[in-house]
Amino acid sequence: MKKRTIVLLIAVVIGLFVLASAAFTVDQTQKAIVIQLGRPVGSKELGPGLHFKLPLVQNVVFFDARILDFDANPEEITTTDKKYMEVDSYTKWRIVDPLTFYTKVRTIQGARARLDDIVRSQLRVALGRYTLIEVVSHKRKEIMGAVTTRSAELLASYGIEVIDVRIKRTDLPAENERSIFGRMKAERERQAKQYRSEGREASARLIATADKERSIILADANKQAEIVRGEGDGLATKIYADALGQSPEFYAFTRSLEAYRKGFDANSRFILTPKSPFLDYMQ
Amino acid sequence: MNWDWEKLQKQQQGRPGGKPPSFDDFQDQFDKFKKFKLPGWKLIIPLIFLLWIASGFYIVEPDEVGVVKQFGQFLRITTAGPNYHIPFPVQSVLTPKVTQIRRIEFGFRSVGRARTQNFQQGASREVKEESLMLTGDENILSVQFIVQYMIKDAENYLFNVNDPEQTLAHAGEAAMREIIGKGKIDAALTTGKQEIQVETRILMQEILDKYETGLSVVAVQMQNVHPPDDVIDAFKDVASAREDKSRFINEAEAYQRDILPKARGEAARIVNAAQAYREAKVRKAEGDAARFLSVLAEYNKAKDITRRRLYIETMEQIFANPEVEKLIMSDDALKKSVPYLPLEKLPKRAPKAQQ
Numbered sequence: 001m002k003k004r005t006i007v008l009l010i011a012v013v014i015g016l017f018v019l020a021s022a023a024f025t026v027d028q029t030q031k032a033i034v035i036q037l038g039r040p041v042g043s044k045e046l047g048p049g050l051h052f053k054l055p056l057v058q059n060v061v062f063f064d065a066r067i068l069d070f071d072a073n074p075e076e077i078t079t080t081d082k083k084y085m086e087v088d089s090y091t092k093w094r095i096v097d098p099l100t101f102y103t104k105v106r107t108i109q110g111a112r113a114r115l116d117d118i119v120r121s122q123l124r125v126a127l128g129r130y131t132l133i134e135v136v137s138h139k140r141k142e143i144m145g146a147v148t149t150r151s152a153e154l155l156a157s158y159g160i161e162v163i164d165v166r167i168k169r170t171d172l173p174a175e176n177e178r179s180i181f182g183r184m185k186a187e188r189e190r191q192a193k194q195y196r197s198e199g200r201e202a203s204a205r206l207i208a209t210a211d212k213e214r215s216i217i218l219a220d221a222n223k224q225a226e227i228v229r230g231e232g233d234g235l236a237t238k239i240y241a242d243a244l245g246q247s248p249e250f251y252a253f254t255r256s257l258e259a260y261r262k263g264f265d266a267n268s269r270f271i272l273t274p275k276s277p278f279l280d281y282m283q
Numbered sequence: 284m285n286w287d288w289e290k291l292q293k294q295q296q297g298r299p300g301g302k303p304p305s306f307d308d309f310q311d312q313f314d315k316f317k318k319f320k321l322p323g324w325k326l327i328i329p330l331i332f333l334l335w336i337a338s339g340f341y342i343v344e345p346d347e348v349g350v351v352k353q354f355g356q357f358l359r360i361t362t363a364g365p366n367y368h369i370p371f372p373v374q375s376v377l378t379p380k381v382t383q384i385r386r387i388e389f390g391f392r393s394v395g396r397a398r399t400q401n402f403q404q405g406a407s408r409e410v411k412e413e414s415l416m417l418t419g420d421e422n423i424l425s426v427q428f429i430v431q432y433m434i435k436d437a438e439n440y441l442f443n444v445n446d447p448e449q450t451l452a453h454a455g456e457a458a459m460r461e462i463i464g465k466g467k468i469d470a471a472l473t474t475g476k477q478e479i480q481v482e483t484r485i486l487m488q489e490i491l492d493k494y495e496t497g498l499s500v501v502a503v504q505m506q507n508v509h510p511p512d513d514v515i516d517a518f519k520d521v522a523s524a525r526e527d528k529s530r531f532i533n534e535a536e537a538y539q540r541d542i543l544p545k546a547r548g549e550a551a552r553i554v555n556a557a558q559a560y561r562e563a564k565v566r567k568a569e570g571d572a573a574r575f576l577s578v579l580a581e582y583n584k585a586k587d588i589t590r591r592r593l594y595i596e597t598m599e600q601i602f603a604n605p606e607v608e609k610l611i612m613s614d615d616a617l618k619k620s621v622p623y624l625p626l627e628k629l630p631k632r633a634p635k636a637q638q
Contacts, residue, residue: 025372027355028442048356066445067494069453090453092494136464137419164493166457170417170464177423181513184422184468188517192524199528206535214546221550225557232561236568243572247579253590254578257597266606273614278598 021055031065031098034058045098063098067163068108070115076173077124081131084176088169091119091151093162100159111160118154119165122147136170143167339370346382348437351375357438377441381434384501387448389455390414390427391506415511416460422468426508428480430455430487431501439497447496451487454494458486459503468510472518476505 026032028048034041036058045063053060074088093115095101105111126143127135135143144166152162172180244251264270272279342365343349349361353374361376368374390413394406407427414425432451434440444450462482466475484503491498510518582589602609 025355028352028357029445030355048352048354050354050356064445066443067450068445069449071453090457092450133419133421136417136421138465140461140464164490166453166490167460168453168457169412169460171412171415172417172423178513180421180423181511184510184514185517188514188521192517192521195521195524195528196531199531202528203531203535206532206539210535210539210542214542217543217546217550218553221553225553228554228557228561229564232557232564235561236564239565239568239572243575246576247582250579250582251575254575254593257593261597261600264601264607266604268601269608269610270602271610271612273612275614278595278602279611 018055022052023050024053024060025050026062029064029066031063031095032060033063033098033102034060040099040102043099061098061102063095063101064108065095067092067094070112070119072116072119074169074171075120075123077127079127079132079135080129083132084173085127085132085135086169086171086173087123087127087135087167088171089119089123089165089167091115091162092164092166093155093160095159096161097159100157102159104158105160111158114155114158114160115151115162119147119151119162122150122154123165123167126150135167140167335370339368339374341366341368341376341378343378344380346380347378348381350377350379350437350441352377357442360437379434379437379440381437384431384433386429386431387452387455388427388429389452389459390425413456416463418463418468418471419465420467423511424463424468424471424508425511426459426463426471427506428455428459428483429504429506431504432498433501434497435499436495436497439495441497443495443497447498450494450496451491451498454487454490455483455503458483458490462486471508472510476508480505 024032026046026048030048032046032051034046034051034053036054041058048065051060070091070093072089072091074086076084077087078084093111095111101111105114126147130139130143144164148162148165151165155162171177341349343361343363345363347363349366351358351361351368351374353369354372358374366376368376388407391407391409394408409425409427411425414427415423416426418424430451440447459479462479463471466479469475471479480503484500487500487503491500509515601607
């Protein structure tokens with residue numbers, strides 16, 4: 001009885017040990033293949049979960065099943081209009097066939113080298129067909145699509161799926177940047193000048209219009225004033241003529257007398273003869 | 284798999300175990316060992332077992348979900364509250380915070396602040412290699428923006444992409460540059476911001492969905508969009524030129540509004556003065572005429588005498604002035620002695636002050 005228990009216990013311990021070295025888990029983020037003495041066993045990769053292998057003779061190689069990132073170094077590329085630009089791209093890729101991947105590139109490092117070669121050259125080819133502004137602006141999507149498709153085709157044989165090649169940054173070399181800054185500055189200076197002269201133009205226009213209006217207003221007023229004065233003068237003349245016309249002789253007489261009164265003042269000097277009617281009674 | 288686990292198990296179980304060469308010696312030693320250990324045995328084993336069972340309890344906070352894996356494989360999603368999983372090594376649980384809104388900065392870094400905390404304007408530092416981008420009209424613009432995002436699918440977030448945050452950062456840069464690259468610099472600087480934000484958010488989401496990152500872009504917010512430092516003065520000058528323009532116009536309008544009413548006032552004054560003149564003139568004429576007619580009426584009644592009276596009165600008035608010099612000469616004397624009158628030598632009237 002006791003002996004049996006002990007035997008059982010030892011069996012369990014050994015069993016556990018064997019189990020521990022035979023069992024392995026593949027994480028949700030991984031894929032694995034089993035290698036037996038250097039040769040892959042089976043034709044399919046192992047997905048996530050608990051798996052077993054033969055201890056000692058088989059070993060497991062794990063692969064990342066997630067989408068991986070390949071961030072290339074920025075690269076100087078010539079566009080079709082002979083401009084240089086620095087293109088910084090990244091590639092999203094995934095190991096789809098671990099067996100092929102293992103035999104052809106073995107590691108992620110190896111894959112990066114292939115990606116670097118292929119994506120880089122594809123980018124070069126695609127970008128070389130377009131002008132700088134096309135790359136920056138409306139052809140960007142098209143270019144990225146073409147590079148993705150072509151790279152995916154070329155890398156499929158490595159067990160790699162290229163999901164996306166995307167242009168992250170498109171920068172200009174420092175010299176070009178300087179000339180763009182120069183141009184931007186010139187453009188803005190032109191614009192500023194235009195604004196100011198437009199302002200001056202509008203201002204001059206307004207002032208001139210105002211001056212003109214003022215002149216017209218005053219001239220109109222003067223014209224009207226002359227008309228009114230004329231009316232007054234005319235009316236007055238008529239009134240005088242009507243009244244005085246009744247006796248021009250008397251008017252001439254009284255008016256002369258009045259004129260004498262006003263005209264002869266302190267500085268006047270009269271030499272009268274006795275015949276003057278004024279002296280009629282002096283004799 | 285080209286080997287059979289069960290067969291192996293059977294092989295091992297069916298092995299003639301329990302008869303190793305020195306089994307008796309071993310058993311003696313084992314007995315000793317057992318006797319020595321025995322006191323705690325019955326207590327420790329269940330205790331360890333209980334602890335192991337208890338380690339399966341976990342709590343999912345309200346802002347989290349529990350993602351349970353069994354032997355590494357995704358098994359189920361659990362929601363907030365206390366939960367249980369079969370303890371290590373069978374099952375394990377991850378609890379990502381799915382309701383939390385995170386943020387990531389592009390083109391600048393807030394100084395002394397963690398990326399996930401609230402943004403505080405001011406304390407930031409520009410990262411030029413991220414912020415400078417080319418626009419569709421071949422200008423360069425500095426764009427600083429933030430992206431707010433959250434986990435919308437914990438399973439994808441945890442298992443699908445290696446470093447989802449880095450992926451988001453890349454996608455954000457690529458998307459913003461693509462959108463800015465399509466537009467013109469003035470739109471990005473002025474009225475086009477809203478549109479750019481929306482388009483960038485949509486594009487980013489498209490990219491992230493393509494990679495099945497399990498991330499959701501909540502908002503893209505442009506923070507500081509300005510021309511690069513090298514040209515900013517020229518841009519500022521354009522703004523002040525625009526101000527100058529409206530200033531010039533305003534000044535001219537002010538001038539206009541100043542002189543025109545003045546001119547209208549002056550015009551009214553001129554016209555009124557003329558009217559006053561007319562009225563005065565007419566009234567004077569009427570007065571004069573009335574006066575004349577009155578006098579004439581009386582004159583007609585006694586012509587001679589009135590004539591005479593008027594003449595004498597007038598002459599009287601003239602001669603009454605003591606300063607008027609009067610000289611009476613007979614006709615003969617005048618004819619004889621004054622053929623030439625030395626007007627200059629006649630005494631002038633003395634100045635009034637000496638009188």
